[in-house]
Amino acid sequence: MTIKEIQDSIVEEFSMFDDWMDRYAMLIEMGKECPIIDPQYRNDNYLINGCQSRVWLHAELKDGKIYFTADSDAVITKGIINLLIKVFSGQTPADILAADMGFLDEIGLKEHLSPTRSNGLLSMVKQMMLYAEVMNNN
Amino acid sequence: MNHLDIDKIRKQFPVLDQQVYGKPLVYFDNAATTQKPLCVIERERDYYLHENCNIHRGVHYLSQMATEAYENARKTVAQFVNARQAQEIVFTRGTTESLNLLATSLGQLLVNEGDKVVVSAMEHHSNMVPWQQMLMRSKGELLVIRMDKKGVLDLNHYEELLKQRPKIVSIAHISNTLGTVNPIKEMIAMAHKYNIPVVVDGAQSMAHQVIDVQDLDCDFYVFSGHKMYAPMGIGGLYGKMEWLEKMPPYQFGGEMVDTVSFEKTTFNKVPFKFEAGTPNVGAALGLETAVKFIQSFDRQEVEAYEDELLEYATEQLANIEGTRFIGQAPKRNGLISFVIDGIHPYDLGTIIDKMGVAVRTGHHCAEPVMTFFGIPGTVRASFAMYNTKEEIDIFVKAVERAANMLK
Numbered sequence: 378m379t380i381k382e383i384q385d386s387i388v389e390e391f392s393m394f395d396d397w398m399d400r401y402a403m404l405i406e407m408g409k410e411c412p413i414i415d416p417q418y419r420n421d422n423y424l425i426n427g428c429q430s431r432v433w434l435h436a437e438l439k440d441g442k443i444y445f446t447a448d449s450d451a452v453i454t455k456g457i458i459n460l461l462i463k464v465f466s467g468q469t470p471a472d473i474l475a476a477d478m479g480f481l482d483e484i485g486l487k488e489h490l491s492p493t494r495s496n497g498l499l500s501m502v503k504q505m506m507l508y509a510e511v512m513n514n515n
Numbered sequence: 516m517n518h519l520d521i522d523k524i525r526k527q528f529p530v531l532d533q534q535v536y537g538k539p540l541v542y543f544d545n546a547a548t549t550q551k552p553l554c555v556i557e558r559e560r561d562y563y564l565h566e567n568c569n570i571h572r573g574v575h576y577l578s579q580m581a582t583e584a585y586e587n588a589r590k591t592v593a594q595f596v597n598a599r600q601a602q603e604i605v606f607t608r609g610t611t612e613s614l615n616l617l618a619t620s621l622g623q624l625l626v627n628e629g630d631k632v633v634v635s636a637m638e639h640h641s642n643m644v645p646w647q648q649m650l651m652r653s654k655g656e657l658l659v660i661r662m663d664k665k666g667v668l669d670l671n672h673y674e675e676l677l678k679q680r681p682k683i684v685s686i687a688h689i690s691n692t693l694g695t696v697n698p699i700k701e702m703i704a705m706a707h708k709y710n711i712p713v714v715v716d717g718a719q720s721m722a723h724q725v726i727d728v729q730d731l732d733c734d735f736y737v738f739s740g741h742k743m744y745a746p747m748g749i750g751g752l753y754g755k756m757e758w759l760e761k762m763p764p765y766q767f768g769g770e771m772v773d774t775v776s777f778e779k780t781t782f783n784k785v786p787f788k789f790e791a792g793t794p795n796v797g798a799a800l801g802l803e804t805a806v807k808f809i810q811s812f813d814r815q816e817v818e819a820y821e822d823e824l825l826e827y828a829t830e831q832l833a834n835i836e837g838t839r840f841i842g843q844a845p846k847r848n849g850l851i852s853f854v855i856d857g858i859h860p861y862d863l864g865t866i867i868d869k870m871g872v873a874v875r876t877g878h879h880c881a882e883p884v885m886t887f888f889g890i891p892g893t894v895r896a897s898f899a900m901y902n903t904k905e906e907i908d909i910f911v912k913a914v915e916r917a918a919n920m921l922k
Contacts, residue, residue: 397869429877430861450891451859452921
């Protein structure tokens with residue numbers, strides 16, 4: 378699936394809930410399904426700054442596509458990073474760099490995008506883009 | 516004296532009467548900042564409507580009025596903490612600025628190369644980092660009073676540290692993470708036996724306890740206005756006159772000078788020599804009104820009510836499975852810090868926020884405390900005189916619901 382198609386399906390999934398609690402319950406579920414980072418990368422070098430909880434993110438380039446793994450000590454944060462992983466993992470660096478992140482608005486996570494939010498969604502997106510940029514140049 | 520009528524008090528705080536995410540707001544983040552009563556808001560507004568003027572230098576009517584009002588505010592604050600004279604109160608932006616002032620100025624006066632300063636293991640970063648940075652420049656050493664797992668300072672260890680002849684002791688009156696009320700009177704007396712001056716960080720105590728600096732015999736007592744119903748941007752530093760007179764200025768320019776030439780500058784007298792630049796006059800008048808607001812109640816009655824809230828919240832939270840209180844000192848005040856086993860404080864805070872409950876989560880600007888307890892942070896609920904048991908019920912239910920979702 379393309380990034381756009383994945384985003385659309387996530388939007389559809391989230392649109393079934395009008396209650397914020399269900400949305401958070403969904404994020405919590407997603408947190409539990411996060412592809413977990415290899416313990417050797419669960420260290421400060423892979424830590425994303427700007428979050429109240431700790432988030433580790435690793436990226437690997439295989440056959441021209443990036444595969445992300447992550448972990449967090451907070452389950453909502455883990456859900457958010459997994460949401461991004463679902464969108465970006467298995468895509469080419471060029472496609473990731475060109476992605477429009479507007480879908481976050483549509484699933485009601487816009488409030489989390491502000492740089493003042495403590496969960497660091499913005500930092501996570503930036504870090505993924507940074508990986509894509511570096512891997513695009515290689 | 517007003518009898519404690521919480522409904523009537525709440526009417527003074529319009530901000531409390533609102534909904535967030537469609538739920539009534541429960542504001543339990545008072546240790547971060549308290550809300551402001553109408554009288555304080557109106558006082559500051561009035562100043563800008565009718566009295567605004569720069570102080571101390573104008574000969575004209577408004578300037579004289581503003582100067583007088585500002586100096587009256589100083590008197591009110593001095594009397595509130597029972598200082599010997601109004602000049603012993605220096606207005607600052609708040610606790611952090613007061614502590615930076617002391618680390619710089621008192622540091623310059625007393626701390627030479629290799630000297631030591633004592634703080635405690637439960638300090639807010641603001642009462643640790645300024646000393647630490649000053650000591651890095653002077654190649655000195657920061658000595659840290661140990662605490663136990665209940666959040667009680669080890670006074671035997673403190674005595675040991677005093678024997679190392681530190682130049683300054685700086686300790687919190689009430690811990691902002693643990694709620695521990697430290698035995699500061701005793702600790703001050705212990706330091707004085709070695710002729711060591713003591714700075715007390717009163718950020719968390721001014722709104723809740725009666726402070727008598729003469730009775731405590733502290734050398735300095737610092738505080739923030741915004742944590743005691745006053746506006747942001749104002750706070751203070753009480754200092755014994757003999758210290759303030761000896762200390763060099765902290766910042767330069769504006770009202771703090773006496774005579775100036777390109778060769779030399781002499782400085783104004785205490786407290787003006789510590790108040791460089793145009794002060795926050797409007798906020799100082801708001802602080803004065805906040806002090807009068809606090810004084811309009813029976814302080815013992817307020818303290819007893821706030822203790823009752825603390826006790827009730829502690830009891831109710833303890834019923835939730837896996838709750839662990841961080842900070843179980845026998846004497847606590849104003850706040851509860853806790854974690855629930857297996858749940859990150861950030862997750863808990865995020866969910867209960869959606870239920871209208873405002874608490875603080877994280878390390879509360881006291882990372883070493885979190886490291887000591889081996890946790891990433893806590894959830895902290897902190898109370899003010901306008902909070903109620905009904906709000907605690909909503910809060911506890913929210914925590915319970917969130918915990919069920921997150922487990």
